[in-house]
Amino acid sequence: MDNGPAKQTVVLYPGGGVGHVGPMTELAKVFLDHGHDVTMVLIEPPIKSTDSGAGFIERVAASNPSITFHVLPSIPPPDFASSPKHPFLLMLELMRLYNEKLESFLRSIPRERLHSLVIDMFCTQAIDVATKLGVPVYTFFASGAGVLAVLTQLPALLAGRQSGLKELGDTPLEFLGVPPMPASHLIRELLEDPEDELCKTMVNIWKRNTDTQGVLVNTFYSLESRALQAFRDPLCVPGEVLPPVYSVGPLVGKGGADKEEAERHECVAWLDAQPERSVVFLCWGSKGSLSEEQIKEIAAGLEKSGQRFLWVVRTPAGTDDPKRYLEKRPEPDLDALLPEGFLERTKGRGFVVKSWAPQVDVLMHPATGAFVTHCGWNSTLEAIVAGVPMLCWPLGAEQKMNKVLMVDESMSIGVELEGYNTGFVKAEEIEAKVKLVLESGEGRELRERAAELKKEAEAAMEDGGSSRMAFLQFLSDVKNLRG
Template structure:
């Protein structure tokens, strides 16, 4: 009799995507997998729902189950931060979650694996005596920092924001500028949003263990730090299992029959000659910044593939909820830019198959916001990165990639919110033309091999996953 694993991701492609990759690992080990979803209360043009529907359609072996809907909060009129509203909304699903989990016979129930933002489900799992594990979709470095952070701010009379770029010391990672932490965590420790987020990170380590989307050789210091008794003095942290990198695979030959136009364009470019620029599904830049990038790219003389989206309006967190019109290149890009660079680059308005692009032999560097999914896709493809973090934990990832791992350079100016054309030109040239760029590419190729090795039979990530399965079995005894 097959056992059932229930995976419970937070909404959004950035969370459902990695969870789907985890589901495939469970399927390979002979489990039935149910992906539990909450109907998103946010209707945005990023079309999360349609992408998630296509994920479900292309993964028929995974059972996707949507919990019965409850009335969503009104994000438009509430004065609360959308993140707080979302957490409150998800907490209200605990009754329906309990009902669904109770419907699975206990002898068939293997484990519940929750997303880092679904900590409210821990109480339900403990009540039903079900093994519950966290799936941390970011890296071990971020996990280590966020686990140590609540102790660091406890008792502080002011937020970390006032420290500016002062380096903070955490076990297992390079000195981290205070400004590079998740923005909301820099506020006063008693401020509601900061306090709530600290609570979420604390609860992430209250499960039976943490599955992390990374591989041990890449982040060994951070992994050891999490296992160190001094990570959180007086607290025994759960076991950590590095089971990644879990990313989408390159399209098969059958799927390539309907290839995206950008892949046809890349076919005509020399090997490792193209800079690929993409800031993820939430990465929005200003109109002024887009024009500046265009100037830098044109002056560099290097080939480029660039995804341009309609600019950000304000710093309001609710801007992510807005309907975003299609970008108008005539307004957003310098006059005549597309004509002058038609033989140099390709500019696209929306989605493209990022994994296929990164694995194309013509791509030589990736300008990225350093979201962890994009980071792992780049590492798995052996493509060096040019770091342009925007929010969330991306600045922390930038520190790891440039300082620790050595497969990236930073785009100076990201931390002030504006990168100049001269910087774009200089870094693009450095990555494609210079000896330093060749060295970074060489390290990227070596790291790609390490990633592949970790996922092979007998590799560290395979061994960690088998250890996790063994530990779940021992919990039941």
């Protein structure tokens, strides 16, 4: 019996960035919904002890049986521990070495069945493999359109400069599609001397992100319409026609995927007993880390505020060495980190979780009324989808840029904790801002805006919604490319 033509296979390549596997898994589900087979190609995490290494991949694979996970034959990684090079540069070197293995894998799929290769924003070396094989290749940009707009325009800004942008301090820079962006808020490595190897490499990555046939962005049109329109402006990158940019988000986990585990987590049970929209949730992402002194200051601010709180405390990293991201940290010792008697005094209205909480489940819970966040894009979208306003405390990467967008009047979903800019947020500001969001008139407006954005996010993903239509346009464009 003829079953009709075989399904086409989309190959997703998140490369070495395990943090990017989550959003790419959500993208995979959209392809599955549209009748495609999906294979996610992974490389062995180069450091076995990472929090988020093989164990995370195994969990993702186990909970998504309809996605095929293919691990490329391993290559001995560079010596991350002893190399003087930045881990990011070593990771890119490793990815380049994997090109050969990726090519062999793509060749193993019959050409008529291979739909496209979708690469992570840091896997630009794989563009060469797709070009060689004549396979349509697209970038998946896991952050927002505003950040993509800035990074796309940045190479031209840096091209004429003899010195780094660091010397500009907080001078606002003008980019199409976004509010004025203080120079200091760009990704830290991009502020260095333009001849610095790390800076040069990153700038080259942003250039190549738009060397594909198009870019899928994890955002939705009504959230970032200005930035999305900027890509069609001939002034965005003078002399260049940029490929199409498709807003296909918000692609976020549904939460409670492993319902038993979510229900077992005691913090969710604790939330069940709290009044609606009364709890501030504090979490700085899977890599975010604060100093011991800052943790004590947060405790003082929360205690003075008198508000209910659910707080994820991680062990302080104690060093700014980029290699610390590769280390697994021990569970925090709460008695040593928190002020004496704090847990006793806040018992009932406060709940402290060590290292990890089921973030999506917490944000979706009716008791959660505000979210102190590091402004990572996944966390930002999870809060938007849950209709929760944010207190912005960016730490690194592109988080300060996200913060500018979140507090701008066009998005108006967050309030900034200004102390982050000096590297220390005082107890008084924590107390005042938590009260502002949970109790004041301004906070009520923020909550109304959050509820509005939640509806817009839902509408974007429904049949006929902007993100659904953008995805269908993308599929149609691939079909035309394939002929």
